[in-house]
Amino acid sequence: xxxxxxxxxxxxxxxxxxxxxxxxxxxxxxxxxxxxxxxxxxxxxxxxxxxxxxxxxxxxxxxxxxxxxxxxxxxxxxxxxxxxxxxxxxxxxxxxxxxxxxxxxxxxxxxxxxxxxxxxxxxxxxxxxxxxxxxxxxxxxxxxxxxxxxxxxxxxxxxxxxxxx
Amino acid sequence: xxxxxxxxxxxxxxxxxxxxxxxxxxxxxxxxxxxxxxxxxxxxxxxxxxxxxxxxxxxxxxxxxxxxxxxxxxxxxxxxxxxxxxxxxxxxxxxxxxxxxxxxxxxxxxxxxxxxxxxxxxxxxxxxxxxxxxxxxxxxxxxxxxxxxxxxxxxxxxxxxxxxxxxxxxxxxxxxxxxxxxxxxxxxx
Numbered sequence: 148x149x150x151x152x153x154x155x156x157x158x159x160x161x162x163x164x165x166x167x168x169x170x171x172x173x174x175x176x177x178x179x180x181x182x183x184x185x186x187x188x189x190x191x192x193x194x195x196x197x198x199x200x201x202x203x204x205x206x207x208x209x210x211x212x213x214x215x216x217x218x219x220x221x222x223x224x225x226x227x228x229x230x231x232x233x234x235x236x237x238x239x240x241x242x243x244x245x246x247x248x249x250x251x252x253x254x255x256x257x258x259x260x261x262x263x264x265x266x267x268x269x270x271x272x273x274x275x276x277x278x279x280x281x282x283x284x285x286x287x288x289x290x291x292x293x294x295x296x297x298x299x300x301x302x303x304x305x306x307x308x309x310x311x312x
Numbered sequence: 313x314x315x316x317x318x319x320x321x322x323x324x325x326x327x328x329x330x331x332x333x334x335x336x337x338x339x340x341x342x343x344x345x346x347x348x349x350x351x352x353x354x355x356x357x358x359x360x361x362x363x364x365x366x367x368x369x370x371x372x373x374x375x376x377x378x379x380x381x382x383x384x385x386x387x388x389x390x391x392x393x394x395x396x397x398x399x400x401x402x403x404x405x406x407x408x409x410x411x412x413x414x415x416x417x418x419x420x421x422x423x424x425x426x427x428x429x430x431x432x433x434x435x436x437x438x439x440x441x442x443x444x445x446x447x448x449x450x451x452x453x454x455x456x457x458x459x460x461x462x463x464x465x466x467x468x469x470x471x472x473x474x475x476x477x478x479x480x481x482x483x484x485x486x487x488x489x490x491x492x493x494x495x496x497x498x499x500x501x
Contacts, residue, residue: 184396191401191424196417212449213442220438 198224204282215282222282229269236265394421 158166201221207214240262243255271292276284292302299307400419406412414433415424427433432440465471 185399188397188399191398191421192404193401193416193419193424194404194406194412196412197406210449210453212445216442216445 204286219280219282222285223280226273226280229273233265233269236262391422 198221201217202214203221204215204218207218236258240255240258243258244251247254272285272289276288296302299305398421400421401424403419413428414435415428418424418427465473
C-alpha cells in the first residue's frame with residue numbers, strides 16, 4: 148500500500164500558492180523568534196527527578212510506622228509510573244487501530260496482546276482496592292491471590308471443589 | 313352650551329396650580345428630561361431630579377475597572393513577558409555527582425520561582441512527616457508500655473505500687489521563688 152499523499156511530493160501551482168500564503172505569515176514570525184527572542188533568553192535546564200528505592204512494605208517491621216510511610220509513598224509513586232506505562236501502551240494500540248483501520252484485527256494483534264497483558268498486570272497489582280492507595284491492602288491482596296492460586300490453580304481456571312481441597 | 317358646563321366641570325380636575333391651592337392636590341409638571349416633577353407653590357425653580365438609582369451600575373463599573381485594569385491586564389502583560397523573554401527550560405540529563413535543587417525539576421519559570429521562594433520542597437515535607445511520625449510513634453509506644461505494666465499490676469496484685477502516689481515539688485518551688493522575687497522587687501510580700 149502506498150504512503151498517503153503529502154505536501155512535499157510533486158506539487159502544482161495551487162499547492163505552491165497555498166504554501167506561499169502560509170510563508171508570508173510564517174517567515175517573519177519564525178525569523179523574529181529564532182534571531183531575536185530565543186538568543187536573548189537565559190538557558191535554563193530542568194531535570195527528571197529520580198527517587199531512591201526504599202524498603203518495600205514486606206521488608207518493614209510491623210511496628211515501624213516510618214518505614215510504612217516511606218513504603219506507602221514509594222507505592223504511590225510506583226502506581227503513577229505504572230499508570231503512565233499503561234497509558235503509553237494504550238496510546239500506541241489506539242494509534243495503530245486508527246491508522247490501520249480496515250486491517251486492524253490483523254495488523255495490531257501484537258499491540259493488542261501487549262496492551263491486554265500490561266493492563267492485566269496493572270489490575271493484578273492495583274485494582275479493586277477501593278479509592279485510597281493503601282500499600283498494606285495491596286500487599287494483602289497479593290497474599291490472598293497467592294493462597295488462592297495455591298489452592299485452586301491459576302486465576303481464571305476456576306475454583307476447585309471444597310471437599311477435594 | 314352644555315359643552316361649557318362640561319368644560320367647567322373638567323377644569324376643576326385639571327392639573328393646574330390654581331386647582332391645587334384650594335384642594336391640596338399634587339401638581340405634576342413634566343420637564344424636558346421626560347420625568348415628572350412634583351411642583352410645590354414655592355419660590356425656587358430648582359427641583360430634585362427624581363430617577364431610578366444608578367448605584368449598582370456604578371459599583372459594577374468600579375469592580376470591572378478594578379479587576380481588569382489592576383488584575384487581568386497587568387497579569388497578562390507579566391505572563392506574556394515571562395513566556396516570551398525567559399521561556400521554559402529545556403530537559404537535560406542530571407550531570408554526574410550533581411544533586412539538583414528542588415526548583416530545577418520544573419520547566420516553567422513561574423513554577424520554578426514559586427518552588428524556589430514560596431513552596432516547601434517534596435523532600436522537605438517528606439522528611440518533616442517522617443520525623444513527626446517518629447515522635448508520635450515514640451510517645452505511643454511509651455503509653456502502650458505503661459498500660460501493659462498497669463494491667464499486669466492489676467492482674468497479679470503483687471506490688472505495693474498502689475500505695476505510692478508520685479509527688480513532684482515543682483510547683484511549690486516555683487511559688488517560693490516567685491514570692492522571693494516579689495519580695496526583692498517590691499520590698500514587701
